[in-house]
Amino acid sequence: MFSEPPLAWRKMILVFFILTSALWVTCLSADIDKGRRKVVHVLEDDTGAVIVQTAPGKVVTHRGGSITLPCRFHHEPENSDPDRIRIKWTKVTDALQFEDVFVALGKQQRVFGSYRGRVFLEEAGLGDASVIIQNVTLEDYGRYECEVTNDMEDDAGFVNLDLEGVVFPYYPREGRYKLNYHQAEDSCKQQDAILASHSQLHKAWLEGLDWCNAGWLEDGSVQYPISHPRDQCGRKDTPAGVRNYGYRHKEDERYDAFCFTSKLSGKVYFLKRFKKVNYAEAAKACVRDGALVAKVGQLYAAWKFQLLDRCEAGWLEDGSIRYPIVNPRARCGGAQPGVRHLGFPDKKFRLYGVYCFRRSKGDTAGGAKSSASGWTRRGGGGGIPTNSTRV
Known part of the structure; x- marks a missing residue:
């Protein structure tokens, strides 16, 4: 009769199977999802430890979208009190410092800083510690840690959030x-x-x-x-x-x-006029049209995502003159696509067209407001629905 292998060997075998499962998920997820999140599988053990598994690779969305940061956990014994399990999400900064994002202890939840009103537990069943980030901002880009703790054990995994841009x-x-x-x-x-x-x-x-x-x-x-x-x-x-x-x-x-x-919540366009204008006149013209002079980043985003192609130089908010070319052609600044830059001319005496930016109706600069303390209580039911994203 064979004796049971030592605990150390059992843990090594468990790690091997978790890594094998992660590789299998990487291949499978590209075919079955390409949507909100990747499915991960967590193997059980009998050591009483908390095991956390996050998605391999990264998840991708765009500014203004919603995304699920996937994290699942398993713990023994199964009859342990769920109200004593703590889920904590933090963002890892460059200097290996951690910025608090979200913490839940049983039915109590707290969201921190700029994430208030935008971050929620997905609540897709037992062992789900995934969170949804809504109205994603440029600053949300980066690496996140999911940590799950019970009375005796804790474990953590990492998810990289990338943005199309x-x-x-x-x-x-x-x-x-x-x-x-x-x-x-x-x-x-x-x-x-x-x-x-x-x-x-x-x-x-x-x-x-x-x-x-x-x-x-x-x-x-x-x-x-x-x-x-x-x-x-x-x-x-x-x-x-x-x-x-x-x-x-x-x-x-x-x-x-x-x-x-990244992507815009609005539209950049070249304002059609009968005559060219100086910078001050350009700014007034955009305002009369219900818009503002476009920023450099907005023009690049429009060139990249809206495929804005215009062979006419125009003022931008910083006082520079630029124009976007998707389809290169003669007399439009070279053989490669890109945003052409003609420098910073005299704002008062030089005359050009202007690129304006009009924000989408109903768009707000930030997420919804939350309570002053940041603490909320979780009710029953499913998770928060998400908008379209891709992985």
């Missing part, structure tokens, strides 16, 4: 290499964007982004993408890639910025 280089009217880290961060926000991450810049480089000036990223590093090596950009004989200056001094050193933005 576009990366663009940015520098102000003052010129190139004028921004320290904090100024670069503010500049992106002023243009309806955030500082891009390294993974976002790398993806943009894979899609063809080529920019010969180094810029800040959200982790404090300075990098730039080169698709076509040339002597003016670090020597012609060096390979293409994302060049990295490393982490720089955030206050003292100055570079450009790489910004990231």
Whole structure:
């Protein structure tokens, strides 16, 4: 008769099967879901431990959408009191600090900070610790930890939330290499964007982004993408890639910025007029049309997602002149698609058209308000419905 294997061996076998299950889910989920969330399978054991399983890879949505961050758990014994199980979600920041997002203890729940009114438990049955984030913002991008704790044990898993979007280089009217880290961060926000991450810049480089000036990223590093090596950009004989200056001094050193933005809740359009105007007249014209002068990030988002294609230069909110080209053609600024930039002309005396942005009706800048304390009580019934997303 065979004796039962030691506990350490049983745990190793359990980990093997969980990893095998995660690989199987990765292959299966692309075929069966491609929607709100990935299905994960958690194996049971008899050690009394809490086992947490989150989706492999990442989940993807866009600004303004809704997304499920999947997390399931199993615990023994099954008759333990569910009111003594704590579910906690936190966001992991660059410096390995944790920002509180959501915590539930039994029927009591609390949502923190900017997540109030937007984050809810999915409640898709026993062992479901998944949360739904509604009205996703640019700042929601990043890595999240799901932690489940009972009286004796705890375990955690991680989910990466990605956004469909576009990366663009940015520098102000003052010129190139004028921004320290904090100024670069503010500049992106002023243009309806955030500082891009390294993974976002790398993806943009894979899609063809080529920019010969180094810029800040959200982790404090300075990098730039080169698709076509040339002597003016670090020597012609060096390979293409994302060049990295490393982490720089955030206050003292100055570079450009790489910004990231996502889909719009509104529309960018070129305002048709009989004559060209200076900057002040352009701003008034957009207001008369029920809109505002478009920001740089809004024009890039419209080019990327609305396929805005216009071979006419126009004012933008920062005083620059740009125009978006989806289908390159003669006399429209080159053979590649992109947003053409003609610089920062004199606002008073130079005359151009204007790109306006009109927000969608009923759109609000943030989510719904919650109670002052942030604590709510969970009733029965199912979870909160979500909008369309894709994984």
